[in-house]
Amino acid sequence: VHELGAKVLEGDFRAVARACRLVDDRTSGYLDLLRDLYPHTGAAWWVGVTGGPGAGKSTLVDRLIARFRSEELRVAVVAVDPTSPFSGGAILGDRIRMQRHFQDEEVFIRSVATRGALGGLSRSAVDVARILEAWGAGVVLIETVGVGQDELEVARTAHSTLVVVSPGLGDAVQALKAGVLECADVFAVNKADRPGVDTTVRDLELMIALGSPSMANSRTSRAHSAPSVTPEKSEETSEHWVVPVVRCIATEDSGTSEVLENLKAHRRWLDSSEAGRIRRLARTREQLLGFLRDELVGELSRELEQAIDAAAEAVARRSTDPYTACERLLHEFRGGGLESS
Amino acid sequence: VHELGAKVLEGDFRAVARACRLVDDRTSGYLDLLRDLYPHTGAAWWVGVTGGPGAGKSTLVDRLIARFRSEELRVAVVAVDPTSPFSGGAILGDRIRMQRHFQDEEVFIRSVATRGALGGLSRSAVDVARILEAWGAGVVLIETVGVGQDELEVARTAHSTLVVVSPGLGDAVQALKAGVLECADVFAVNKADRPGVDTTVRDLELMIALGSPSMANSRTSRAHSAPSVTPEKSEETSEHWVVPVVRCIATEDSGTSEVLENLKAHRRWLDSSEAGRIRRLARTREQLLGFLRDELVGELSRELEQAIDAAAEAVARRSTDPYTACERLLHEFRGGGLESS
Numbered sequence: 001v002h003e004l005g006a007k008v009l010e011g012d013f014r015a016v017a018r019a020c021r022l023v024d025d026r027t028s029g030y031l032d033l034l035r036d037l038y039p040h041t042g043a044a045w046w047v048g049v050t051g052g053p054g055a056g057k058s059t060l061v062d063r064l065i066a067r068f069r070s071e072e073l074r075v076a077v078v079a080v081d082p083t084s085p086f087s088g089g090a091i092l093g094d095r096i097r098m099q100r101h102f103q104d105e106e107v108f109i110r111s112v113a114t115r116g117a118l119g120g121l122s123r124s125a126v127d128v129a130r131i132l133e134a135w136g137a138g139v140v141l142i143e144t145v146g147v148g149q150d151e152l153e154v155a156r157t158a159h160s161t162l163v164v165v166s167p168g169l170g171d172a173v174q175a176l177k178a179g180v181l182e183c184a185d186v187f188a189v190n191k192a193d194r195p196g197v198d199t200t201v202r203d204l205e206l207m208i209a210l211g212s213p214s215m216a217n218s219r220t221s222r223a224h225s226a227p228s229v230t231p232e233k234s235e236e237t238s239e240h241w242v243v244p245v246v247r248c249i250a251t252e253d254s255g256t257s258e259v260l261e262n263l264k265a266h267r268r269w270l271d272s273s274e275a276g277r278i279r280r281l282a283r284t285r286e287q288l289l290g291f292l293r294d295e296l297v298g299e300l301s302r303e304l305e306q307a308i309d310a311a312a313e314a315v316a317r318r319s320t321d322p323y324t325a326c327e328r329l330l331h332e333f334r335g336g337g338l339e340s341s
Numbered sequence: 342v343h344e345l346g347a348k349v350l351e352g353d354f355r356a357v358a359r360a361c362r363l364v365d366d367r368t369s370g371y372l373d374l375l376r377d378l379y380p381h382t383g384a385a386w387w388v389g390v391t392g393g394p395g396a397g398k399s400t401l402v403d404r405l406i407a408r409f410r411s412e413e414l415r416v417a418v419v420a421v422d423p424t425s426p427f428s429g430g431a432i433l434g435d436r437i438r439m440q441r442h443f444q445d446e447e448v449f450i451r452s453v454a455t456r457g458a459l460g461g462l463s464r465s466a467v468d469v470a471r472i473l474e475a476w477g478a479g480v481v482l483i484e485t486v487g488v489g490q491d492e493l494e495v496a497r498t499a500h501s502t503l504v505v506v507s508p509g510l511g512d513a514v515q516a517l518k519a520g521v522l523e524c525a526d527v528f529a530v531n532k533a534d535r536p537g538v539d540t541t542v543r544d545l546e547l548m549i550a551l552g553s554p555s556m557a558n559s560r561t562s563r564a565h566s567a568p569s570v571t572p573e574k575s576e577e578t579s580e581h582w583v584v585p586v587v588r589c590i591a592t593e594d595s596g597t598s599e600v601l602e603n604l605k606a607h608r609r610w611l612d613s614s615e616a617g618r619i620r621r622l623a624r625t626r627e628q629l630l631g632f633l634r635d636e637l638v639g640e641l642s643r644e645l646e647q648a649i650d651a652a653a654e655a656v657a658r659r660s661t662d663p664y665t666a667c668e669r670l671l672h673e674f675r676g677g678g679l680e681s682s
Contacts, residue, residue, distance in 0.1 A: 031664050034662075034664055035662055035665065038662040038664070039662075042659060280657060281657050284653045284663075285649060285650065285653035287663065288649060288652055288656065288663055288670075289638075289641075289642070289649060291663060291664075291667045292638075292641055292674075293637075293638050293641070295671055296637050296638070296641065296671065296674075297630075297634050297637070300630075300637065308626060308629060309626065311629055312625045312626035312629055313622065315625050316621060316622050316625045318383060321375075321376055321379040322625075322629055322632060323372050323376050324376065325629060326629060326633055326636060329629075329633055330633060330636055330637065333633075333637075334676065335675065
């Protein structure tokens with residue numbers, strides 16, 4: 001493990017791949033590897049990119065990679081794949097679209113599979129991102145498909161999160177679900193040459209204005225009166241971040257530099273303002289809580305597997321109720337020993 | 342609480358509303374209420390209905406309610422609402438579409454809000470469903486918007502789950518994500534008069550064939566050679582359930598009786614086959630594990646709130662790494678006491 005860690009730090013491509021596999025599978029020793037590498041992390045910028053299928057997210061990510069590369073940055077992409085047999089095709093298509101970067105030794109693309117009902121997805125994504133930071137990535141793009149709770153949790157692990165929507169998908173904005181507003185730092189309205197783009201932009205700006213703290217605290221809504229805030233203005237003058245809505249056409253590489261500039265403005269805001277510091281801390285706390293939850297559930301499943309099976313049988317037979325069964329199992333897990341049933 | 346439980350069992354509408362609020366807020370005493378009512382539950386049929394926004398799910402639910410009502414069944418609807426300010430409008434529209442049932446004292450519609458990152462949504466839905474069972478519902482419709490991990494977890498709590506898709510939404514099938522195949526018992530392709538319906542049906546049938554156990558176990562795929570299995574055939578002759586794909590036009594009430602018949606066939610299959618029994622048990626187990634997870638995370642947050650805050654500060658300062666911090670917190674939680682840092 002120590003040797004593997006050293007090789008990752010040297011930038012050995014194959015060692016990085018092996019290290020990613022190790023942490024994703026949680027093979028024994030993976031925690032030591034992560035601990036070894038941790039002091040060599042912390043400098044990279046983590047950018048989350050999320051949005052529904054069909055919004056053109058992958059093309060935009062491809063453009064962003066190219067821009068980061070032109071700034072001589074090492075780029076890591078952590079792609080969270082839905083394991084559906086159907087979107088398998090979509091993912092493959094995405095990978096092909098990113099193929100030109102596959103040739104580039106300064107770009108590392110790694111998929112993290114979605115896990116079962118018990119979660120752990122965001123932990124895997126975070127651990128893999130850390131390995132890639134240690135490898136020397138200056139920017140880590142964390143890409144998720146969809147805006148479900150799970151994906152939002154992953155997106156929240158990033159410093160700056162871009163949410164990609166496109167007009168003409170019917171209920172594009174309506175489909176944005178709970179939590180997306182707290183999660184988005186920049187909105188990109190892609191395919192901005194399509195009909196309906198004005199409606200989509202207006203809907204998003206309204207949503208931002210409604211959810212904005214400036215709305216809650218005062219009657220004058222900065223977001224509403226000046227919806228297209230330029231990054232230079234907003235970052236210096238306000239304690240809170242006003243989420244910008246940026247139009248782009250990723251296939252033509254049009255508007256993508258504006259997307260990037262707005263993301264960078266968000267990063268500067270994060271680094272310089274007190275609100276940014278508080279937000280970083282809140283994310284660290286949330287991450288820690290997520291880790292704890294995963295570990296606890298893992299321990300629970302391992303230690304009480306048989307007891308849980310027996311309890312499920314008892315509940316199914318209706319010889320106990322799930323509330324009592326749960327209480328007993330918890331008591332046992334917390335070290336109280338199994339009560340007589 | 343005992344009095345409230347008694348009133349719920351008498352069918353008192355206002356008591357039911359109060360009980361739902363109590364369990365959804367997890368106000369003290371809610372567990373006792375659930376325990377009291379538990380013996381009076383178990384007979385209702387829980388039907389999950391899920392699908393992306395715009396698939397016409399609510400109209401179909403409205404039709405199903407009407408059909409159940411014509412069979413003189415008491416109907417409960419547990420609607421899981423995304424809390425987005427935007428889909429707020431959609432939800433309101435849904436409610437208005439179901440309004441005619443609001444007048445009906447034998448129909449109880451209750452929304453459950455999506456919760457934060459720590460989950461607990463499916464538990465709330467299950468608890469509310471139990472209250473409504475105790476009230477006397479013969480069928481509980483559990484309706485979720487979207488096919489994210491969270492919604493699928495809710496859908497999995499039902500006995501039979503209907504997934505509604507519609508053609509012409511572009512990537513309707515592609516948008517179906519990981520887990521939806523394991524979750525769907527019946528597919529309804531709504532708006533079947535729209536162009537593209539044949540493609541959508543074929544895509545779904547292919548997906549089912551690919552995921553079917555008969556494919557994995559033998560070279561001859563029943564699902565593939567006979568995709569439109571009539572319920573009468575499949576339920577008696579096969580140990581595993583072949584997910585039917587049913588076309589319908591909910592706005593015209595066309596095809597909705599076929600949707601219902603297929604759902605009923607699934608229920609009969611569940612009740613009569615060994616595979617059905619195993620599946621029920623697996624769901625009970627999963628539910629129990631979900632409860633345990635929620636309780637543990639709740640206890641963790643309550644008991645270690647300050648320690649977690651301190652740990653997050655330490656990680657943010659980089660005076661420790663999250664892996665070590667997590668290990669220490671777990672140790673403390675499991676009763677080991679806080680180690681000296």
